Amino acid sequence: MLKKIPVGRLRPGMFIHEMCGDWMSHPFWRAQFVLKADGDLxxxxxxxxxxxxxxxxxxxxxxxxxAADEVKAAVEEEISAALSAPPEQILRVSVREEMARARKVHEQAHKVVRTMMSDVRLGKAVSLEDAEPVVEAITGSVLRNSGALMGLIGIKNKDDYTFLHSVSVCTLMIAFGRSLGLAGDELRQGGIGGLLHDIGKMKVPDEVLNKPGRLTDAEFDLIKQHPGDGHAVLLDTAGIGPVPLDITRHHHERLDGSGYPDKLAGDAISTMARMAAIVDVYDAITADRCYHKGLPAAEALRKMWEWSTDHFDQKLLQAFMRCVGIYPVGSLVKLESGRLGVVIEQNDSSLLTPRLRVFFSTKSNGYIKPEVVDLGRKLGSGGGDRIVSAEVPDKWGVDPRRFLLVDA
Incomplete structure (x- = not known):
C-alpha cells in the first residue's frame, strides 16, 4: 500500500516509491528503492x-x-475549490482555424532552437535576431487561440526533447503571461526567457543529460550547473534583457530555498522566475523521457499542487491551471460511458467540463465514429457524460492527437 510521510519519519528498511518534488530538483530521477544507508537519507x-x-x-x-488515496482525494478537493470560478476565455479564431498555422510555427521554432543550441555547443553566441521572430510567431498563434499550439507541444521525440521542451516552455510562458494580463514587451521578454531558459544544457555532456538511470552526486552537480552556464552564455548576447537572464538563471529556484543555483527563497525569486519554474516542471513531467514516462496533464497538475507548499507559488500555480485547464487541449480522457475522447477546447463555464471529440470505446476495445461532446451541456444537446479519469494513450494503443481535427 502506498502511503505518504514526512522525510523526518524515514528510517532504514522503508521502500521509497516516490519523492514529493519535481524530478529535476534532486538526483533520484528513478526513485524507487529500499532505504538502507544513512547516506541516502x-x-x-x-x-x-x-x-x-x-x-x-x-x-x-x-x-x-x-494513505495515498486519502492524499489524492484531499488534493483534488483543494484544486476544485481553488478553481471554482469560471476561466476567462478570449478566442479570436477556433482551434481548427489556427491549427495549420500553429503547426508551421511549431516546426519552425523547433528548427531555430535546434540551430541555436547546436551553435552554443560549438562555442558560438546566441543571436536575438534568431530568437525574436520565433517568439513573435508563437505569441501571434497564442493570441489567436492558445489551444492549437497547446495541443502540439505535448508531441515530443525523446531524441529532440531539449529543443522541443524549449519551444513548449516559450509557448506556455506566453500563454501564462497573457492570462495574467501581461502584454507588449513584458510578454515578449517572458517568451524569450522561456525559449532560452535551458541554453546552458548544451554545456552538459550528453551521457549525463540523457542518462536513463540514477545520477551520481557528481553527475547531478553537472546538471545543476546549466542555469549558471546558460546565464553566462546569454551575458554575451547583444541586446539581451534582464528578464531572460533572470529566467535562465533562476527557473530551478524553489520557494523553500531548496532549488539551485543560488538557493533563493520566497520574495527573492522574481515573479517571472516563479512562473518559469511552474511551466518548466509542468512540461518536463508530462513528457516522455529516457528516465521516466510522462504523466497525463491532470495528474501532473495534481502532483504540482501537492508540492506547491514547498516549491511553487500557489497563487501562480492556480492561475496556471486556469490558463492550461485541468484537461488541456490534446489530453486523452475516459468518460463515465466508457468512451475515450481528446480535449479539443476548454469550456467557458468550467475547467472540469471541456469539449471533447470521442473516438474509442473501452467496452468494445475499438474505434467508434468520432463525435463532439460538450461536457458543459445536458444529455440530448451534445453533452450528458462525465470525465472519470485522465488516460495514458499507450495504455489503449491510441494517438489522441490524430482526432483533434477529425470531422465529427
Whole structure:
C-alpha cells in the first residue's frame, strides 16, 4: 500500500516509491528503492525533499503515514475549490482555424532552437535576431487561440526533447503571461526567457543529460550547473534583457530555498522566475523521457499542487491551471460511458467540463465514429457524460492527437 510521510519519519528498511518534488530538483530521477544507508537519507534531506511515498508492501510501515488515496482525494478537493470560478476565455479564431498555422510555427521554432543550441555547443553566441521572430510567431498563434499550439507541444521525440521542451516552455510562458494580463514587451521578454531558459544544457555532456538511470552526486552537480552556464552564455548576447537572464538563471529556484543555483527563497525569486519554474516542471513531467514516462496533464497538475507548499507559488500555480485547464487541449480522457475522447477546447463555464471529440470505446476495445461532446451541456444537446479519469494513450494503443481535427 502506498502511503505518504514526512522525510523526518524515514528510517532504514522503508521502500521509497516516490519523492514529493519535481524530478529535476534532486538526483533520484528513478526513485524507487529500499532505504538502507544513512547516506541516502542525508541526500534526500539535502535535496530539499519534504515528503515521500513509501510502499508498505515492500518495506516498513509507519503509524502516522497517510494513505495515498486519502492524499489524492484531499488534493483534488483543494484544486476544485481553488478553481471554482469560471476561466476567462478570449478566442479570436477556433482551434481548427489556427491549427495549420500553429503547426508551421511549431516546426519552425523547433528548427531555430535546434540551430541555436547546436551553435552554443560549438562555442558560438546566441543571436536575438534568431530568437525574436520565433517568439513573435508563437505569441501571434497564442493570441489567436492558445489551444492549437497547446495541443502540439505535448508531441515530443525523446531524441529532440531539449529543443522541443524549449519551444513548449516559450509557448506556455506566453500563454501564462497573457492570462495574467501581461502584454507588449513584458510578454515578449517572458517568451524569450522561456525559449532560452535551458541554453546552458548544451554545456552538459550528453551521457549525463540523457542518462536513463540514477545520477551520481557528481553527475547531478553537472546538471545543476546549466542555469549558471546558460546565464553566462546569454551575458554575451547583444541586446539581451534582464528578464531572460533572470529566467535562465533562476527557473530551478524553489520557494523553500531548496532549488539551485543560488538557493533563493520566497520574495527573492522574481515573479517571472516563479512562473518559469511552474511551466518548466509542468512540461518536463508530462513528457516522455529516457528516465521516466510522462504523466497525463491532470495528474501532473495534481502532483504540482501537492508540492506547491514547498516549491511553487500557489497563487501562480492556480492561475496556471486556469490558463492550461485541468484537461488541456490534446489530453486523452475516459468518460463515465466508457468512451475515450481528446480535449479539443476548454469550456467557458468550467475547467472540469471541456469539449471533447470521442473516438474509442473501452467496452468494445475499438474505434467508434468520432463525435463532439460538450461536457458543459445536458444529455440530448451534445453533452450528458462525465470525465472519470485522465488516460495514458499507450495504455489503449491510441494517438489522441490524430482526432483533434477529425470531422465529427
Amino acid at each position: 542525508r541526500r534526500i534531506v539535502d535535496a530539499g525533499i519534504q515528503h515521500v511515498y513509501i510502499d508498505t508492501d515492500r518495506g516498513l510501515d509507519d503509524v502516522e503515514a497517510v
